[in-house]
Amino acid sequence: MGGRPLPITASAWREGTLAVRLAGAEPAVKSARTSLGGEVVDAVEAERFWAGLREQTDSFFAGIPPKVALWRLSLPSITEPLQLPGAQLMEWGGGQRWWITDTDAQTVRISAKQAGGHTTIFRTGHGYDRSAGVFTTLPAPLMKIHRGLKTAFDPARIFNRGRLDF
Numbered sequence: 001m002g003g004r005p006l007p008i009t010a011s012a013w014r015e016g017t018l019a020v021r022l023a024g025a026e027p028a029v030k031s032a033r034t035s036l037g038g039e040v041v042d043a044v045e046a047e048r049f050w051a052g053l054r055e056q057t058d059s060f061f062a063g064i065p066p067k068v069a070l071w072r073l074s075l076p077s078i079t080e081p082l083q084l085p086g087a088q089l090m091e092w093g094g095g096q097r098w099w100i101t102d103t104d105a106q107t108v109r110i111s112a113k114q115a116g117g118h119t120t121i122f123r124t125g126h127g128y129d130r131s132a133g134v135f136t137t138l139p140a141p142l143m144k145i146h147r148g149l150k151t152a153f154d155p156a157r158i159f160n161r162g163r164l165d166f
Contacts, residue, residue: 006032012053013090014060021050053091056122060089064100064125071108073097075117082111098122105132112136 007024020036022029033040041049052058064070068086075082077094086101101108105121109132112119118136138146150157 006035008032008093010050010053011091011093013094014088019049021046053089060087060098060100061123064123066125067127068100068102068125069105069121069128069130070123071099071101072120072122073099073108073112073117074119075112075115079115079117082115084108084111102128104129109136 007022007028008020009023010019010021012019018038019041020038022032049058052061061070073082073096075095075097077092079094081088081090082097082099084099084101084103084107086099086103088100089098090096091098099108109119113136120136121130121134124130
């Protein structure tokens with residue numbers, strides 16, 4: 001759908017259901033609705049759904065169990081679904097993926113890297129091993145740029161201590 005001239009402003013896929021938000025000129029939205037099919041959702045319910053995704057208050061994000069992590073994966077939008085255990089939700093045309101899994105950090109990061117992306121541990125349940133760090137380790141050239149930016153903008157190292165530090 002991303003390659004078609006449709007007025008799509010958001011998309012999300014979870015548990016076999018695709019939600020698409022359309023916006024723009026009324027004729028364009030009507031044409032897209034006809035072309036895509038599906039069900040129209042009440043405006044109040046739709047706003048609640050999209051706000052829940054944006055603010056991570058949707059039921060998908062609630063109550064991360066012990067020894068489990070909520071991961072945010074940034075991947076090329078054309079990446080096939082990754083075969084990792086746990087619940088997943090895809091947003092932004094497939095470019096942002098949320099994964100609730102007890103899979104170890106190395107496996108999640110290797111899977112994302114092989115797909116051309118990177119990961120962040122967004123939230124964890126009690127007892128999940130965070131020793132691998134929240135962020136994917138930057139490759140040496142990017143770390144050099146990061147260090148230069150941090151030195152230029154935060155020479156006293158006040159902000160984000162311990163996060164992407166060197």
